[in-house]
Amino acid sequence: MQPQIMRRIPIHSIPLLLIPVPEMNTPRSINSPGQFNLVSSCFNHHYEHSNHNTMTGFFKKKVRFSRTSTVHLPATPQLYRSRSDSPASSLGPITPPSASVGLPGPTPYAYGYYGAPYDGGHAVVPGKYQAAPPAPPPARLPLAPVQPIRVAPSSSNSPHSSSSHNSRGSSSSSSQRFAIHRYLELASSHPAIVYNLLDHPSMAARHHYTLSPAVLAEPATSPALSSLTVKMPTSLPSAWDLQVAPRANGSFVTLGDVLDQLYAQLRVNINQRDFDHLRSSAERKEATAAYERRYRRYRAQDAYLREKKGGMKRVDFLRGKSVFLGLGRGKRSAVWILNTG
Incomplete structure (x- = not known):
């Protein structure tokens, strides 16, 4: 039987084994294809310190851009439902009811808002109104007779x-x-x-x-x-x-x-x-x-x-x-x- 001769093979002549590794920490959409990076499966300390400076021992990670946008939508919070008013709304200020306020006008025959009689600045509830008394005729002063020029x-x-x-x-x-x-x-x-x-x-x-x-x-x-x-x-x-x-x-x-x-x-x-x-x-x-x-x-x-x-x-x-x-x-x-x- 012929003895086997062991020869030392340089490391750079060994083929590299490529293993598909999925890209980590990258969001994906359902319709987009998987993105993969190629990572070297062999690490050689001797090769790293060799004179071949063109290789660093690792393949740099490449950036990929997807053709579809990935949107993260937060979940809809659950609404608070109660038969009674919430504490926040119960402590809020109460809106005062609107009241009809009469507008000031000339005296003594003034009228309020929306045709209501004016009572000196107090509000008058619209409803049954009474007709205002007629204005007295203007006083006519007697005119002095024109004296002819003497x-x-x-x-x-x-x-x-x-x-x-x-x-x-x-x-x-x-x-x-x-x-x-x-x-x-x-x-x-x-x-x-x-x-x-x-x-x-x-x-x-x-x-x-x-x-x-x-x-x-x-x-x-x-x-x-x-x-x-x-x-x-x-x-x-x-x-x-x-x-x-x-x-x-x-x-x-x-x-x-x-x-x-x-x-x-x-x-x-x-x-x-x-x-x-x-x-x-x-x-x-x-x-x-x-x-x-x-x-x-x-x-x-x-x-x-x-x-x-x-x-x-x-x-x-x-x-x-x-x-x-x-x-x-x-x-x-x-x-x-x-x-x-």
């Missing part, structure tokens, strides 16, 4: 008027005194109305508002006069004094009559004799400069040329002092003096 005779017809009525600075006076309209009263610092005699009376304003037609129709004096006299300032000839007559209603002079006729009187063109009335060459230069400033106020070319071609007017003799300050009382009745600044 027109006083003019100063020319008064028996107390002096024979020198047309003379300037007459010392005679009438026993009856007249009050001028509040918008025509003299005020050197703060006039009642803002008005420049260069402009039309429609531009006169009070507190940034133009005067209404009702205000312009008020009597210019109290009591109302059928005529009155407005004397011009001393810088203007006495022949330019204005006799205001009623035009709006034909019976007495109104506020609008005074402003309109005063504007028309100062818009009259002057002649050579009027220009020579100025005492000095300085006054003539001031009047000419006032004329130039007047037509240069217009921005539109047509208005500028029209005012310039109109020539010098009486208002230019005020020499720039064309702001209406009011009418001062004259020495005689129904006579007032124009004041400008």
Whole structure:
């Protein structure tokens, strides 16, 4: 019998045994196939310390992804059922019942919510309501009768008027005194109305508002006069004094009559004799400069040329002092003096 010779076989020439091992600690669904990892079944201490550094002795675990999602649903807890209320609900606050609260309203005929009568803030249970008493008719106060405007005779017809009525600075006076309209009263610092005699009376304003037609129709004096006299300032000839007559209603002079006729009187063109009335060459230069400033106020070319071609007017003799300050009382009745600044 031939003896057997034992040879030493290197460990790396031995085939490895592959054993299928299921993947542990990994959730699976019913429909997904099992996932397996390949693990080496042989461990060799000598091979681990060999020069073959390409092998570590273990196959690294690989991550697998399933095509289906795995959802873990917790079990439904058992509900607590009892015939009586639970302790938690029994200790809770009790919801108060809703009550109808009347809304406050005007007294004495006020009503509550949903048409219920209002009883001073207390709730009224809806149900049988009684009709509210009818409201009393409003009290009608007797109206005072409208007093007609009494027109006083003019100063020319008064028996107390002096024979020198047309003379300037007459010392005679009438026993009856007249009050001028509040918008025509003299005020050197703060006039009642803002008005420049260069402009039309429609531009006169009070507190940034133009005067209404009702205000312009008020009597210019109290009591109302059928005529009155407005004397011009001393810088203007006495022949330019204005006799205001009623035009709006034909019976007495109104506020609008005074402003309109005063504007028309100062818009009259002057002649050579009027220009020579100025005492000095300085006054003539001031009047000419006032004329130039007047037509240069217009921005539109047509208005500028029209005012310039109109020539010098009486208002230019005020020499720039064309702001209406009011009418001062004259020495005689129904006579007032124009004041400008």
